[in-house]
Amino acid sequence: xxxxxxxxxxxxxxxxxxxxxxxxxxxxxxxxxxxxxxxxxxxxxxxxxxxxxxxxxxxxxxxxxxxxxxxxxxxxxxxxxxxxxxxxxxxxxxxxxxxxxxxxxxxxxxxxxxxxxxxxxxxxxxxxxxxxxxxxxxxxxxxxxxxxxxxxxxxxxxxxxxxxxxxxxxxxx
Numbered sequence: 001x002x003x004x005x006x007x008x009x010x011x012x013x014x015x016x017x018x019x020x021x022x023x024x025x026x027x028x029x030x031x032x033x034x035x036x037x038x039x040x041x042x043x044x045x046x047x048x049x050x051x052x053x054x055x056x057x058x059x060x061x062x063x064x065x066x067x068x069x070x071x072x073x074x075x076x077x078x079x080x081x082x083x084x085x086x087x088x089x090x091x092x093x094x095x096x097x098x099x100x101x102x103x104x105x106x107x108x109x110x111x112x113x114x115x116x117x118x119x120x121x122x123x124x125x126x127x128x129x130x131x132x133x134x135x136x137x138x139x140x141x142x143x144x145x146x147x148x149x150x151x152x153x154x155x156x157x158x159x160x161x162x163x164x165x166x167x168x169x170x171x172x173x
Contacts, residue, residue, distance in 0.1 A: 041069040044083065050157040052149050056121050058084045067121035086120030088147035089168055093117050093126060097136045110136050116145055116165050132164035144168035 017023050037043060041057060045068055048055045056067035057080035064075060065084050073080050095114030101107050112131035117124055131139055132148060145165035155161040 039071070041071045045069050046157040049159065049161045050155045052152060052155070052161070054086050054088055054118060054120075054147075056084045056086050056118075056125070058082045064122040065120060065125065067118055067125040068127060084120070086118050088118070088149070088162070089172070090116040090118040090126060090145055090165070092131070092139065092141055092143045092145060092165075093124065094141060095131065095139055097139075112136065112139055114139075127159065129159065129162060130164040131166070133166035138167075146172055 013023060018025060038046060045055060054067070055069055056065045057069040057071065058065050059073035059076060059078070060081045061078055062073060062076045064073065065086065066073065066080060067086060069080070069083070071080055072078070093115040095112060098111045098113060099107055101111065112134065113128065114131060115126050115128050117126040131145070134143075144167070146168045147162045148164050148166045149155070150161050150163055
């Protein structure tokens with residue numbers, strides 16, 4: 001006998017005992033209701049995405065337009081002040097040419113992804129996204145791009161409501 005069994009007499013149970021029905025048990029699936037929120041800034045951001053618009057938050061203290069929006073400025077450590085609409089055009093800051101799909105399988109045609117600084121937001125404020133309507137040989141840092149939105153009936157309040165960013169055409173923007 002071990003010290004443990006002297007102190008607490010009984011029989012140790014294992015998974016097999018449960019599976020073989022040696023132990024009385026009850027299974028119950030509760031009807032649990034729950035709610036999840038992305039927070040004030042992200043919830044508004046996603047709702048605006050569903051409506052085909054981009055919004056940021058402005059900090060009047062340090063004069064920055066923060067995108068994606070946040071309720072507190074990490075520059076001056078104070079609450080941001082106002083919602084600010086920004087444009088769906090911008091500039092490619094960085095990009096990657098990936099020969100792996102989203103499930104890490106090898107693919108023939110590469111996926112182009114990177115960061116876009118959006119017009120109307122402070123410099124270097126942007127989002128990571130896909131690029132389309134261009135090849136790996138055409139994409140470049142500094143290229144001007146525009147969001148290619150899904151049709152309104154397909155939008156769900158997600159960053160993927162923008163299919164990708166495509167090259168900005170003459171006269172757009």
